[in-house]
Amino acid sequence: MVLSHMGSVxxxxxxxxxxPHPTILASDLRLTLGSGTSAVEILKGIDLAVPQGQxxxxxxxxGSGKSSLMAxxxxxxxxxxxTLQVAGQDFVGMSEDDxxxxxxxxxxxxxxxxxxxxTMTALENVATPLELAGMPEARERAEAELIAVGLGxxxxxxxxxxxxxxxxxxxxxxxxxxxxxxVFADEPTxxxxxxxxxxxxxxxxxxxxEGGATLIIxxxxxxxxxxxxxxxxxxxxxxxxDTLA
Numbered sequence: 001m002v003l004s005h006m007g008s009v010x011x012x013x014x015x016x017x018x019x020p021h022p023t024i025l026a027s028d029l030r031l032t033l034g035s036g037t038s039a040v041e042i043l044k045g046i047d048l049a050v051p052q053g054q055x056x057x058x059x060x061x062x063g064s065g066k067s068s069l070m071a072x073x074x075x076x077x078x079x080x081x082x083t084l085q086v087a088g089q090d091f092v093g094m095s096e097d098d099x100x101x102x103x104x105x106x107x108x109x110x111x112x113x114x115x116x117x118x119t120m121t122a123l124e125n126v127a128t129p130l131e132l133a134g135m136p137e138a139r140e141r142a143e144a145e146l147i148a149v150g151l152g153x154x155x156x157x158x159x160x161x162x163x164x165x166x167x168x169x170x171x172x173x174x175x176x177x178x179x180x181x182x183v184f185a186d187e188p189t190x191x192x193x194x195x196x197x198x199x200x201x202x203x204x205x206x207x208x209x210e211g212g213a214t215l216i217i218x219x220x221x222x223x224x225x226x227x228x229x230x231x232x233x234x235x236x237x238x239x240x241x242d243t244l245a
Contacts, residue, residue, distance in 0.1 A: 022085075023181060023214050024050035024073055029082035029092075031068055031237075042068045044237040045082070052181065055208070055215045057225035060234035066218045067186055069234065073216070074107050074184045075099040087181060104133045108175030108183045108213075110204070112190035114167040116159040116174075122146060122166075123155040126174045135178065145173040149203055165196035169203065176207050183208055186218045201227070 029046040032039050043065050050056060058066045071077035072084065075091055078099065084091040089102050116125045123142055130138035146155055149169040159167055168188065175183060185204060189197030201224060208215045217228065225231050226245060233241045 022049040023052040023087055024048065025083075025085040026073070027083045029069075029072065029084055030080050031065075031072055031077065032080040042237055043072065043079070046237075046239060048232070048239065048242075050214060050216070052214055053212050054230055055205070055228045056217070056230045056232055057228040058216060058218045058232050058234065059220070059222070059225055060240070064234040065237040066234055068237075070184050070186055070216065070218055074109055074182070075103045076109070105135065105178040106180050106182065108178065108180040110168070110171050110175045110183070110185040110188045112187040114159070114164075114171045114191075116167055116170055118159050121156050121158055122151060122162065122170045122173075125159070125170055126177050129174060130177055133178065141177055142173070145177040146170070148207065149173045163196075164192050165200060168192065168200050172200070172204055172207065176211065176213075179211050179213075181213055183213045183215045184218075185215065187220070188217065189219075189221070189224070 026046050026048045029043055029048070030041065031043040032041045034040055046069060058069065060066050068077065072079045072091075073086065075086065075094075078094070078096065079092050082092060086102070087106060091099065091102070094102060117128075120128065123139065123146065126145060127139045127142035130141055135141065143155060146152060149172055151166060151169050151173070154162060154166060159170070162170065188204060189200055192200060204215070205227065217224065219225055228245060230242070230244050232239060
């Protein structure tokens with residue numbers, strides 16, 4: 001089946017079927033970096049509707065706009081024009097401070113580079129963002145999440161004392177500890193060997209399912225993409241295809 005970008009499934013023999021209420025709704029979304037003669041248009045009119053709880057793979061060659069789209073959808077970058085509603089909030093009209101507040105506790109991000117603070121233990125890396133967000137029982141929640149990802153025996157270890165797979169588990173725990181409605185993962189297995197990467201993917205899917213979050217994964221791995229319920233392929237800043245698995 002092929003998806004119309006604004007949130008309905010279409011087929012030659014049937015009329016469109018409405019999808020659940022979208023947690024992300026983008027229309028003519030554009031991102032331009034630089035100005036004047038040096039301006040470069042990165043996203044060129046993205047139309048996308050994502051229902052709550054869906055798992056999406058973003059595919060496309062390097063430079064197609066995948067990471068830029070993730071940055072805009074997650075509120076890490078503000079779009080230049082178009083409309084973007086995320087969980088009912090207008091992300092295009094927000095200031096950077098408002099975007100930071102909107103992300104807090106609602107959006108989790110897992111990156112290829114783990115971005116753990118080297119001077120903090122695994123427990124502190126997960127608990128500190130919760131504490132900064134004012135969440136109650138931050139350390140208890142962080143410990144429970146680390147236990148859930150199989151690192152209950154590594155709470156007091158620093159990143160340098162952890163393997164790559166363990167560091168990514170800490171990063172997943174940090175992203176999911178606030179129980180966000182939206183989780184973005186940018187090449188989450190890119191720095192890992194195949195076996196460790198497969199285990200990390202299984203963990204990410206399991207933890208996401210337990211919380212009912214929407215998951216959007218940027219990947220070059222078509223095998224991983226096929227594990228997702230929907231595959232959106234980008235080319236030159238535009239959606240080239242959008243299909244249900």
